Amino acid sequence: xxxxxxxxxxxxxxxxxxxxxxxxxxxxxxxxxxxxxxxxxxxxxxxxxxxxxxxxxxxxxxxxxxxxxxxxxxxxxxxxxxxxxxxxxxxxxxxxxxxxxxxxxxxxxxxxxxxxxxxxxxxxxxxxxxxxxxxxxxxxxxxxxxxxxxxxxxxxxxxxxxxxxxxxxxxxxxxxxxxxxxxxxxxxxxxxxxxxxxxxxxxxxxxxxxxxxxxxxxxxxxxxxxxxxxxxxxxxxxxxxxxxxxxxxxxxxxxxxxxxxxxxxxxxxxxxxxxxxxxxxxxxxxxxxxxxxxxxxxxxxxxxxxxxxxxxxxxxxxxxxxxxxxxxxxxxxxxxxxxxxxxxxxxxxxxxxxxxxxxxxxxxxxxxxxxxxxxxxxxxxxxxxxxxxxxxxxxxxxxxxxxxxxxxxxxxxxxxxxxxxxxxxxxxxxxxxxxxxxxxxxxxxxxxxxxxxxxxxxxxxxxxxxxxxxxxxxxxxxxxxxxxxxxxxxxxxxxxxxxxxxxxxxxxxxxxxxxxxxxxxxxxxxxxxxxxxxxxxxxxxxxxxxxxxxxxxxxxxxxxxxxxxxxxxxxxxxxxxxxxxxxxxxxxxxxxxxxxxxxxxxxxxxxxxxxxxxxxxxxxxxxxxxxxxxxxxxxxxxxxxxxxxxxxxxxxxxxxxxxxxxxxxxxxxxxxxxxxxxxxxxxxxxxx
Amino acid sequence: xxxxxxxxxxxxxxxxxxxxxxxxxxxxxxxxxxxxxxxxxxxxxxxxxxxxxxxxxxxxxxxxxxxxxxxxxxxxxxxxxxxxxxxxxxxxxxxxxxxxxxxxxxxxxxxxxxxxxxxxxxxxxxxxxxxxxxxxxxxxxxxxxxxxxxxxxxxxxxxxxxxxxxxxxxxxxxxxxxxxxxxxxxxxxxxxxxxxxxxxxxxxxxxxxxxxxxxxxxxxxxxxxxxxxxxxxxxxxxxxxxxxxxxxxxxxxxxxxxxxxxxxxxxxxxxxxxxxxxxxxxxxxxxxxxxxxxxxxxxxxx
Numbered sequence: 001x002x003x004x005x006x007x008x009x010x011x012x013x014x015x016x017x018x019x020x021x022x023x024x025x026x027x028x029x030x031x032x033x034x035x036x037x038x039x040x041x042x043x044x045x046x047x048x049x050x051x052x053x054x055x056x057x058x059x060x061x062x063x064x065x066x067x068x069x070x071x072x073x074x075x076x077x078x079x080x081x082x083x084x085x086x087x088x089x090x091x092x093x094x095x096x097x098x099x100x101x102x103x104x105x106x107x108x109x110x111x112x113x114x115x116x117x118x119x120x121x122x123x124x125x126x127x128x129x130x131x132x133x134x135x136x137x138x139x140x141x142x143x144x145x146x147x148x149x150x151x152x153x154x155x156x157x158x159x160x161x162x163x164x165x166x167x168x169x170x171x172x173x174x175x176x177x178x179x180x181x182x183x184x185x186x187x188x189x190x191x192x193x194x195x196x197x198x199x200x201x202x203x204x205x206x207x208x209x210x211x212x213x214x215x216x217x218x219x220x221x222x223x224x225x226x227x228x229x230x231x232x233x234x235x236x237x238x239x240x241x242x243x244x245x246x247x248x249x250x251x252x253x254x255x256x257x258x259x260x261x262x263x264x265x266x267x268x269x270x271x272x273x274x275x276x277x278x279x280x281x282x283x284x285x286x287x288x289x290x291x292x293x294x295x296x297x298x299x300x301x302x303x304x305x306x307x308x309x310x311x312x313x314x315x316x317x318x319x320x321x322x323x324x325x326x327x328x329x330x331x332x333x334x335x336x337x338x339x340x341x342x343x344x345x346x347x348x349x350x351x352x353x354x355x356x357x358x359x360x361x362x363x364x365x366x367x368x369x370x371x372x373x374x375x376x377x378x379x380x381x382x383x384x385x386x387x388x389x390x391x392x393x394x395x396x397x398x399x400x401x402x403x404x405x406x407x408x409x410x411x412x413x414x415x416x417x418x419x420x421x422x423x424x425x426x427x428x429x430x431x432x433x434x435x436x437x438x439x440x441x442x443x444x445x446x447x448x449x450x451x452x453x454x455x456x457x458x459x460x461x462x463x464x465x466x467x468x469x470x471x472x473x474x475x476x477x478x479x480x481x482x483x484x485x486x487x488x489x490x491x492x493x494x495x496x497x498x499x500x501x502x503x504x505x506x507x508x509x510x511x512x513x514x515x516x517x518x519x520x521x522x523x524x525x526x527x528x529x530x531x532x533x534x535x536x537x538x539x540x541x542x543x544x545x546x547x548x549x550x551x552x553x554x555x556x557x558x559x560x561x562x563x564x565x566x567x568x569x570x571x572x573x574x575x576x577x578x579x580x581x582x583x584x585x586x587x588x589x590x591x592x593x594x595x596x597x598x599x600x601x602x603x604x605x606x607x608x609x610x611x612x613x614x615x616x617x618x619x620x621x622x623x624x625x626x627x628x629x630x631x632x633x634x635x636x637x638x639x640x641x642x643x644x645x646x647x648x649x650x651x652x653x654x655x656x657x658x659x660x661x662x663x664x665x666x667x668x669x670x671x672x673x674x675x676x677x678x679x680x681x682x683x684x685x686x687x688x
Numbered sequence: 689x690x691x692x693x694x695x696x697x698x699x700x701x702x703x704x705x706x707x708x709x710x711x712x713x714x715x716x717x718x719x720x721x722x723x724x725x726x727x728x729x730x731x732x733x734x735x736x737x738x739x740x741x742x743x744x745x746x747x748x749x750x751x752x753x754x755x756x757x758x759x760x761x762x763x764x765x766x767x768x769x770x771x772x773x774x775x776x777x778x779x780x781x782x783x784x785x786x787x788x789x790x791x792x793x794x795x796x797x798x799x800x801x802x803x804x805x806x807x808x809x810x811x812x813x814x815x816x817x818x819x820x821x822x823x824x825x826x827x828x829x830x831x832x833x834x835x836x837x838x839x840x841x842x843x844x845x846x847x848x849x850x851x852x853x854x855x856x857x858x859x860x861x862x863x864x865x866x867x868x869x870x871x872x873x874x875x876x877x878x879x880x881x882x883x884x885x886x887x888x889x890x891x892x893x894x895x896x897x898x899x900x901x902x903x904x905x906x907x908x909x910x911x912x913x914x915x916x917x918x919x920x921x922x923x924x925x926x927x928x929x930x931x932x933x934x935x936x937x938x939x940x941x942x943x944x945x946x947x948x949x950x951x952x953x954x955x956x957x958x959x960x961x962x963x964x965x966x967x968x969x970x971x972x973x974x975x976x977x978x979x980x981x982x983x984x985x986x987x988x989x990x
Contacts, residue, residue, distance in 0.1 A: 175943055356906065383808065385750050396752070396802075405795045406788060419844065422835055426842070429987050436835055436983070439787075440828045440976075447820045450801055458752075460808040528783055541842040542783035545768065546792070549696075549780055553765035554758065556700065557906070565740035565902055576747040576808045576898065590813030597822045598966040602973075654800060 003052040004059050004077065006547040007132075013038055013635065014125045021117035028113055031609050032102040035117040039098040039124060043091035048093075048197030050084035054504065060134075072136065072194040078134035080508040081454050085501075086131040086185055086257075086264055089356045091683070092487070093123045093256040095478035100364050101249040103474045108157065108247065110260035115156060116247075123149040123253065137195040139265075140178070143482055147174050151252040151259060166241035173238040176379030177228030184221035187214065201649070205521025208277045219283055220577045229318050230262025233294040240301075240616075243313035244376060246248045248367025251309060255316045255362030260352050270331055271338045271345075272509040278352065282381060285430070292434045295321025297439045303449040306593050307373050307376045308366040311452055314616070318445065319355045323348050325438060329424050329431055339516045339533045340424055342506065349502045354409040354491055358401040361484035362452075365395040368473045369456050378452070378592035383461035387470045392457040394481040399449035401488040404442050407490035412529075414442060419531055419539045434658060447596060455592035461578075493543050495529050496522060508609035613678050696769055696779035697760035702943070703768035703920075707912040710947065714954030716963050721958040732912065739905035743855045752806045757903040757910075761798035764910040764917065767792040770846070773920050774942030775935060776854075776928070777847040786834040790827065795916075796910065797823055798897060803907065805896035815894025817963050819885035820876055823905065825972035829872040832979040833865040837925060839986040846921075857902035859983035866926040868979040873922060877915040879953055881960040882968055889962075919949040 024031045053059055058081070064074035079087070097118065105116060123126030126149060131144030151174075188203040189195060204574040207215035224235060231239040239259070243251045270283060298317030305311035320608050326348035366376070368391045373381055397408065404410035418435055421483035425432025440568055461467055472478070499573035523530030528542025603615050611618040633639065659670070712729040719726025746753060769780040777839045784792075801819055804812040825963045840861065841852035853862060877884035886894045899907055923945035932938055963971070 024707075069937065125879070150971070331976075385806065386748070389751070392750075400795075400798065403798070404791065405798055406791050411791055415787055415791075422838060422844075424838055430984060432839070432987065433913075436828070436832060436980070439790075439831045439835075443794070443824050446798060447824055450798065450805070450816070450820060453802070454813065457811055458750075458805040459800070460810070530782075538838075538842060538843070539785045539787070540782055541785065541788050545780060545783035548786070549769045549783075550762050550766045553700070553769075554762045556704075557758070557761055557765060561740065561902060561906070564737055571746060571984075573743045574745045574747055578809065590810045590817075595817045596821055596824075597817070598969055599824055599967075612877045652911050 002474070003049045003133070003312060004061065004245040006045045007049040007059070007077070007079075010042035010414075011128060012044070012051070013042040014121050014128075017042075018118040018121040021121065022114060025112060025114040025117065028106070031113050031117055032105065034550060035121060036095075036098045036102060038121060039049070040095050046087050046091045048313070049079070050087040053079055053081055053084035055340055055499065058070045058508065068137070072189075072199075073135055073137035074196070075198075076134050077081065077132050077137045081457050081504040082267065082392075082506070082508055083131045084114045084143040084344075085127065085353070085505040086261070087638045089260065089353060090124065090127050090131070090257050092483075093253055093356060095358045095486065096360060096364070096484055097249040097252045100252070100367070100477050101247075102476045104249055104367055105249065105376060110159075111156060113398065115158075119149040119152045120250070123153060123568075127257060127261060131264060134197045136189075136197065136200055138433055140182065143261075144178065146258065147171075149180070150250070150254060153431045154246040156664050157245065160245070163245040166238075166245045170238040170242040173228055173235070176620060177225040178615075180228075181183075182224030184218045184225070187218050187221075197268065197273055199539070201275065203289070204273055205275040208279060209277060215279065216282075219270070220275070222444055223283070223287070224267070224305060226262045226269070227290060227324075228262070228264040229259060229323065230266070230321055231294075231317050232262075232324055233297045233317060233472075236294070236317055236320070239317060240310055240313045243316070243363075244307055244309040248309065248370060249361050251313070252360040252363040252367075253361060255313065256356040259316060259320060260323075263320070263327065263348070263352055263554045264514045266324075266327060267345075267506075267509060270327075271334070271572060273318050276335055280331050283328070284328050284332030284334070286328070287331060288325050288431065290433060291321045291324030291326075291328050292437055293317065295325060295441050296437060297615045299448065303444060303596060304616075305606070306378045306455075306615035308369065308378050308381075308452065309363065309376055309458060311378070312362045312618075315362070315445070315448065316355075316359055319351070319359065319402070322414065322417055322438065323352050323355065325434060326351065328432075329413070329420050332431075333424055337424075337533070338514060339419060339426075339521055342503075342515050342521060343416060343531065343533070344420035344424070345506045346499055346502050347413055347420055347506060348500060350416060351410075351413035351500070353498070354401065354413050357484050357487045357491060358398045360628065361394060361395060361398040361481060361488060363403065364457075364477070364484070365391060365482050366452075368477055371477070371493065372470045375464075378455035380462045380464050381456045382454075382459045382465065383457070384465075384470065385457035385468070387467060388472045389455070390472055390478050391481065394485040396453060397459055397485040401492070403446035403449040405446070407489075407492050407546055409467075409490075411486045412468075412492050412495040412498070412541065412543070414438075414542050415539075416529075416531075423533055423538060442534075451592065451595045453471075454595070457474075459590060476478055484596070493547070495541065495543065496525055496527060497530065502546060692779045695775050695777070698775075698939070699768045699773050699779055702910070702939075703913045703916050704765060706915045706943075708909070710916060710950045711912045712829035712926060713947065714950055714957070715882060717951060717954040718958040721955070725904060736905045736909055739908070740902050742901040742904075744903065747809070748807050750806045752802055754903075756799045756803040756806065756908045757899070760796050760803060761906045761910045763792055763796035764913045767796065767910055767917055768913065771917055771920055772850055772924050773847055774924065774939035776850050776924075776931070776938070781845055781847040785891060786838065786846050786849070787844055789846065790831060790834065793914075794823070794827070796914070796944060800907065800910070803899070803903075804895040804897075809898050811891045811894060811897045814821065814891050815885045817898070819895055821965055821969060822882065822885060822972075825969050825976070826872055826875045829868055829972065829979055830876065830977045832976065833869045833926070834985060836861050836865045836979075836982045836986045839983070846925055849925050853925070853927045854931055859985075861982045862980035863927065864985060865921075865979055868975050868982065869922060871975055873949070874953060874956055875968065875972070876918045877953060878911060879957040881917075881956075881963045882900045882969055884962060884965050915950065916946060917954070919953070923949060 019034050056264040057078045061077045064076050068073035126142050126146030133139050151171050154170055154282050155163055156605050157163050188200045188401050191203040192199040226234040298314050298321055302311050302314035326344045330341045332342035362480055370376055374630055401408040401410040418439055421431045421435030424436055507515055527544035531539040605612045711732040716726045767789060770778050770784045772778045800814045805816045837849040906970045
């Protein structure tokens with residue numbers, strides 16, 4: 001029971017930390033360090049718990065911490081290996097983000113920290129809560145804590161109208177999603193009268209045989225709810241608006257962790273709760289289709305962006321698409337080919353882990369450039385690489401990872417996704433098509449990653465960039481980036497180790513013995529993956545040998561060069577050559593918007609007056625807060641209470657002021673009348 | 689193990705050691721088309737040596753400017769280890785399949801583009817943008833070709849694809865992608881009419897404008913090696929015949945096939961004008977659609 005207590009203490013610490021930061025918010029520095037200390041301490045506890053789960057199996061509370069007998073709901077802490085995986089991701093990204101915030105938040109001098117740290121800590125608490133409960137009602141409670149706190153963090157800079165509207169869109173869409181999830185849950189709850197995952201799963205089992213239409217409805221509602229959070233197109237419209245306006249440290253958590261919880265919920269409902277049936281087949285396909293749509297539109301739209309954080313936000317949609325594609329393939333084949341399904345699910349979990357690392361890193365990286373240049377416009381940056389070498393390097397690592405360049409992390413997971421979709425495609429040609437699209441979009445990923453890299457760190461600085469003022473970011477902003485960059489590299493080099501860790505995380509969702517053995521799928525290698533789907537090996541990938549080969553080739557080339565150039569040639573530093581022309585500084589900058597112009601044209605269209613760039617509308621009309629007329633009238637207290645009252649009072653006073661005529665005799669007359677009235681009243685009153 | 693090491697060294701020798709010679713052949717050919725005498729066959733070796741001794745003029749102090757050309761060169765050399773050259777088995781075939789190969793080449797391309805982008809030259813940026821657009825449209829062709837081969841062979845290993853194709857004999861799906869891949873070869877090796885990213889006469893060498901001395905030698909060498917690698921894949925995976933069983937003969941036949949391809953590439957290069965980037969994109973997107981037909985045939989097993 002020891003790990004459970006440590007876990008609960010960690011959670012309590014977060015809550016207490018939220019309280020303390022709420023008190024000390026005026027001391028900006030101290031408040032930031034308290035928040036960091038709290039988050040890092042509780043993260044140690046949470047990671048310890050996760051390790052404990054990986055080593056000794058699930059942690060489940062014997063007695064519910066809280067019981068609502070009337071509803072059949074009880075708060076049980078129940079953590080299996082899948083929860084543990086998410087706990088690790090949450091802990092690492094939150095620690096990095098809080099450390100980063102310490103200096104980054106000085107960017108927002110005018111805004112109060114009262115609206116930042118307490119909510120950041122509660123946000124972390126909400127996310128941890130979501131992955132550690134086994135009861136739908138409390139799942140929603142934590143889900144809602146997560147949504148509300150993240151909403152407050154998104155609209156942190158509340159002075160700007162665009163921020164508020166983007167935040168409102170986020171609020172609106174996630175709550176529509178929540179309503180869908182609630183509806184789905186209550187449809188199931190009505191059958192079993194309990195909110196536990198187990199009971200709801202049984203209800204699904206009953207529906208699968210009795211009322212298939214209703215089960216489809218339930219699954220559709222669940223999917224809409226989770227896909228809204230996971231930001232799959234078209235449910236993820238909030239994401240490209242909300243991410244750029246949130247502080248970068250928050251975007252890192254939103255994109256790195258929070259949207260992944262949508263995938264977590266999909267795994268819980270569609271794999272663990274939904275019993276084995278033909279529903280897997282249908283819904284796997286649907287999820288894969290949404291995945292492909294998201295990865296195509298997200299990535300192509302990212303190509304067309306000139307706002308650094310918006311570009312990364314679209315990249316998030318694209319990578320979620322990859323994850324959902326793999327999840328969809330996995331669910332489709334779960335019944336007919338558990339081997340293929342396992343590979344697909346592990347690919348999804350692997351990509352999810354990688355994406356958490358490099359997406360968080362990219363947002364922190366973009367935040368660092370914003371911190372120094374004060375702009376998100378990629379057209380107005382450029383050439384920061386020599387001024388901010390560490391930031392540029394971590395940015396490069398993130399870009400190569402997201403583009404899936406071996407041996408960085410994105411490659412190993414994408415490789416598994418391609419393998420599973422193409423091998424799955426032999427049985428289902430649809431997935432073959434999806435696999436080819438995914439491979440093509442992977443090049444688009446490289447294109448937008450390079451565009452981000454070029455536009456912010458390489459090339460010529462924009463004339464508005466004051467190069468003499470820009471230096472490397474402070475050390476507390478560098479360390480989180482370095483940590484995440486190392487993780488990005490580390491996750492890619494030893495894929496078999498990562499897969500071994502992920503295998504139990506997926507295995508725990510299904511009955512024991514359902515999935516094939518790990519070594520039968522991925523081979524017995526210590527570093528490399530030899531993929532086989534029952535029979536011959538169909539794909540191989542061994543990053544260690546790639547590195548050995550690369551090292552050998554490098555040495556070979558280096559020796560040849562040193563030998564042939566007989567001691568090396570002289571180095572001279574010279575000005576850039578502009579074709580021999582005199583130029584003004586602004587003339588020779590290649591703007592970010594000029595990149596891939598000819599290619600982007602193929603995906604730019606105009607439908608009904610809305611411009612589409614990269615198949616995504618250039619500007620989504622943000623919702624304005626409008627309410628039905630009667631409700632607005634009721635809420636408008638001024639109008640029905642204050643204004644009539646004030647107007648009446650004014651009228652009364654005016655009438656009364658007529659008395660004031662300025663003739664003393666009339667005043668005396670009034671006094672006499674008053675005295676008479678008083679006497680009459682006094683006589684009229686009964687004595688005693 | 690010793691066999692694998694031997695083949696590995698042989699691959700490196702063919703791809704790195706012989707590629708300037710093939711380039712020399714192409715240049716000689718080009719001169720003949722132009723009614724010139726042309727440089728001697730081993731001129732590219734002289735060029736590389738000469739460049740090595742030249743001054744290294746740096747316009748950027750960024751460490752990437754020094755590192756990226758090496759990454760590009762090393763990646764191309766490493767890619768050679770994942771390709772079967774005449775022997776039917778790649779030396780590193782057990783450590784990486786066709787997808788890994790495609791991505792190592794993507795690393796080489798990314799390194800080349802970073803080399804160019806790190807300079808402040810706008811011509812280089814234009815070159816990067818064009819190179820990336822070419823990659824975007826050309827790479828799907830190669831990928832689809834590999835996917836078709838993989839569906840047929842039920843494996844992504846290049847060795848397995850060669851084995852399957854030799855055993856199975858000609859098939860419709862493979863023929864379609866072979867033709868499509870042949871039409872894409874010109875852009876993969878960066879020759880006319882698709883040397884749009886270099887385009888000496890418009891953007892003054894584009895990607896390479898700021899390169900000089902040893903680093904330029906590295907990049908040039910990498911480009912020559914890349915030509916041999918792509919020609920080899922075409923000659924080995926998509927036309928795996930004839931096979932004699934004798935290692936030496938197989939390798940010689942392979943080299944002869946590669947030489948033939950280099951001559952064809954060189955001829956097309958010599959007689960064609962450069963296309964604009966939008967024309968090239970249109971051309972390749974059309975090719976991608978045709979190659980999807982290959983997948984359709986592969987699914988039905990033809």
